[in-house]
Amino acid sequence: MWALKKLNLDWGATSSQRMNELNELDEFCLKEYECSALYKENMKKYHDKKIDKRELSPDDLVLLFNSRLRLFPGKLKSKWTGPFxxxxxxxxxxxxxxxxxxxxxxxxxxxxxxxxGQYESVNKMIEIWDLDEV
Incomplete structure (x- = not known):
């Protein structure tokens, strides 16, 4: 009726079997780590390929992101200031x-x-806005 498991009382065989199992587990973890590192490397290459390289030179006109507007967002406020x-x-x-x-x-x-845009057109737009507010 009752089935008893046979105990392996040979300590040398049992310890070597356990060490083999632990080594297999370490090899499995190392292989998974290598796979995740390879995945991360491929995703970085894909992401970097999608990034546009911006080549700036002196005398270019740019807009500056105003991160402080995130704290007090206005419905129609632009987060970009400038041009500079x-x-x-x-x-x-x-x-x-x-x-x-x-x-x-x-x-x-x-x-x-x-x-x-043009630098002069921005100054004209600012003047028009200032006249509208008065």
Missing amino acids: KVTKVFPHRAVELENKEGMRFKVNGQQIKIYL
Whole structure:
């Protein structure tokens, strides 16, 4: 009726069997780690391929992302301010910008995007908005 399991009392065979099982488990984990590293590497290549490289040069017009507007979002407020003129491009995507008053400051290149309009047309638009508010 009752089936009893046969106990292996040979400690040498039992310990070697257990060590083999642990080694197989370690090999399995190492193989899975290599697969995940390969997956991450392939996903990074795919992601980097989709990123547009922005080549900035001095005298380009750019817009600057205003991250403080996230705290107080307005329905129709733009998060981009500017345009600013690029005066110098540093390594590692740092950029020196100049505003229309001539003040220069450095920003991270990830916070800017190319402005496609004319600098003079922006000044005219600002003047029109100022007249409308009065």
